[in-house]
Amino acid sequence: GSQINLAISNLLINSIQAVSEQGEIHLFTRGSKKNVFIIIQDNGVGISKEHLHKIFEFMFSTKPTGSGLGLSIAKKIISDHHGEITVKSEVNRGSIFRIRLPHNPKV
Numbered sequence: 831g832s833q834i835n836l837a838i839s840n841l842l843i844n845s846i847q848a849v850s851e852q853g854e855i856h857l858f859t860r861g862s863k864k865n866v867f868i869i870i871q872d873n874g875v876g877i878s879k880e881h882l883h884k885i886f887e888f889m890f891s892t893k894p895t896g897s898g899l900g901l902s903i904a905k906k907i908i909s910d911h912h913g914e915i916t917v918k919s920e921v922n923r924g925s926i927f928r929i930r931l932p933h934n935p936k937v
Contacts, residue, residue, distance in 0.1 A: 838929075875921070876919045
């Protein structure tokens with residue numbers, strides 16, 4: 831419910847901050863018998879390889895005004911709902927965040 835909305839909002843805010851005025855953000859959903867998939871893709875600044883493994887850490891941010899909370903909160907919410915979140919990114923090309931959530935999580 832509302833926690834999942836918060837997680838997705840945090841990911842969208844991150845994408846919005848990463849794209850230029852001409853930027854694009856796409857949100858896709860898919861389903862299978864057991865899972866729901868939410869994919870957020872942008873053509874923003876991307877995330878460097880050296881930072882990629884840290885982006886879900888509490889208080890980690892590369893932005894001067896960033897709190898480092900948004901992505902760590904998103905990951906915790908997804909994990910609490912027995913899901914997972916992964917990211918692929920390339921500097922100056924953009925990022926793809928992929929969320930997998932079970933249809934019937936035991937929260």
